Amino acid sequence: MLLAAGGGRRLGGRPKALLTHRGRPLVEHAVRVLREGGCTRVHVVLGARSDEVRARAFLPDCVLVDNPGWEQGMGSSLRAGLDSLAGTGAGAALVSLVDQPGIGPEAVARVLQAHTGQESLVSAAYRGVRGHPVLFGAAHWAGIAASATGDRGARAYLKEHAPQITLVECGDVARPFDIDTEADLAHLE
Numbered sequence: 001m002l003l004a005a006g007g008g009r010r011l012g013g014r015p016k017a018l019l020t021h022r023g024r025p026l027v028e029h030a031v032r033v034l035r036e037g038g039c040t041r042v043h044v045v046l047g048a049r050s051d052e053v054r055a056r057a058f059l060p061d062c063v064l065v066d067n068p069g070w071e072q073g074m075g076s077s078l079r080a081g082l083d084s085l086a087g088t089g090a091g092a093a094l095v096s097l098v099d100q101p102g103i104g105p106e107a108v109a110r111v112l113q114a115h116t117g118q119e120s121l122v123s124a125a126y127r128g129v130r131g132h133p134v135l136f137g138a139a140h141w142a143g144i145a146a147s148a149t150g151d152r153g154a155r156a157y158l159k160e161h162a163p164q165i166t167l168v169e170c171g172d173v174a175r176p177f178d179i180d181t182e183a184d185l186a187h188l189e
Contacts, residue, residue: 001081002030003153004098005047005070010180015048016099018056019179021188025057026179030098037108039094043084045077046070075148082141091118093141095154096133101187102175103132110168111135121158124174125167130158131176 004017004027011019017027027044034042043063046053047070054064065084069076078095085093092115094108107124111133114122120137123130134154136144140161147157158165170176177187 001043001045001085001093001095002027002034002098003045003074003077003081003095004030004053005045005050005067005077005080006074006099007048007071011182011185015053016179017046017053018049019185019188021101025053026101026188027053027057027098028059029101030096031059031062033103033105034094034096034108036105038105038112039108041088041090043081045081045084047077073149073151074153075150078148078153079145082136082145085138085141090138092120092135092137094133094135097178099179100132100176101179102177103170104174106173107170108133110170110173114166114168119164121161121165123158123165123167124170124176126169126171126174126176128167128169130165130167131170134158 008014008016019026021029045065045067047067067077067080111122118137118139122135144154144157
């Protein structure tokens with residue numbers, strides 16, 4: 001699942017999904033990373049300027065999920081994405097953020113490989129510090145959705161369940177920076 005709904009407030013209202021990276025919208029890069037990392041079905045949560053994202057980005061075979069409450073923060077996007085998985089038979093959801101182009105398929109593959117079942121909680125780690133992507137076994141979805149508020153996403157749930165999380169070191173294959181400010185745009189190619 002790719003969370004790509006934000007409006008880019010700190011970027012002057014430019015949605016991160018539409019930022020140009022390697023000549024195409026950043027959302028395309030993020031979807032490609034998930035697929036190359038081993039995700040077979042990709043749900044993309046859209047919000048800000050979703051019609052423009054749909055028009056400009058080439059996202060074949062993705063499930064595009066509209067989050068009408070995207071302005072409420074990442075928590076609403078996470079809930080919308082988890083809701084979109086209901087009835088699909090998925091046993092887990094790997095969650096990635098559109099604004100982290102330094103995280104590539106190797107990190108996604110490592111997190112996926114640590115999945116053991118519907119009780120799994122797996123997180124990439126960078127020098128031992130939890131980061132993205134994260135994997136939530138289906139047994140955790142209801143609890144995560146109930147606690148996902150504002151811009152915190154699953155943070156409170158993961159803190160409460162920290163002993164159950166399998167950390168997978170990815171610092172040797174990924175750089176977990178976010179594209180949040182004008183200065184961060186230097187990370188895009």
